[in-house]
Amino acid sequence: MIYFSLNIILQGHRTTGIEFIAIIIAVILVFIQAAIKGEKRVKEDKEYCRKNGIDYNEFLRIRNDKTAKNRARRIPKSTKNFVLSRDNYTCQYCGAINDLHIDHIYPFSRGGGNTTDNLQILCSDCNLQKSDKI
Numbered sequence: 001m002i003y004f005s006l007n008i009i010l011q012g013h014r015t016t017g018i019e020f021i022a023i024i025i026a027v028i029l030v031f032i033q034a035a036i037k038g039e040k041r042v043k044e045d046k047e048y049c050r051k052n053g054i055d056y057n058e059f060l061r062i063r064n065d066k067t068a069k070n071r072a073r074r075i076p077k078s079t080k081n082f083v084l085s086r087d088n089y090t091c092q093y094c095g096a097i098n099d100l101h102i103d104h105i106y107p108f109s110r111g112g113g114n115t116t117d118n119l120q121i122l123c124s125d126c127n128l129q130k131s132d133k134i
């Protein structure tokens, strides 16, 4: 069946046995590569959680929260004020009180949202050092 489908895809070109095997190997390699990439991503995410003391399941919940409100680039002022107050107007890494920024614990660029549990206060130095690292 797969052999027949491939012949149709190749517009009637009759594949030889070796071509057919090469195509199957190529498809398998693409799947293996995707699986390895997925595993690497999970490993990176778990390492990120371990380093930052975040529960991995909570981290997944935050990342998968893709409601429009939580995916808006701009963080609402009320949310900023809540996080500033909760974090006592201090950098959560070094305790600095000047030049504070709101940081996405799980980076916005990697799908992190604007929920208060994904936001923290960092000074500009710590924020720059952290960047989008995972």
Ligand SMILES: [Zn+2]
Pocket: 091, 092, 093, 094, 095, 096, 122, 123, 124, 125, 126, 127
């Ligand atoms: Zn800091």
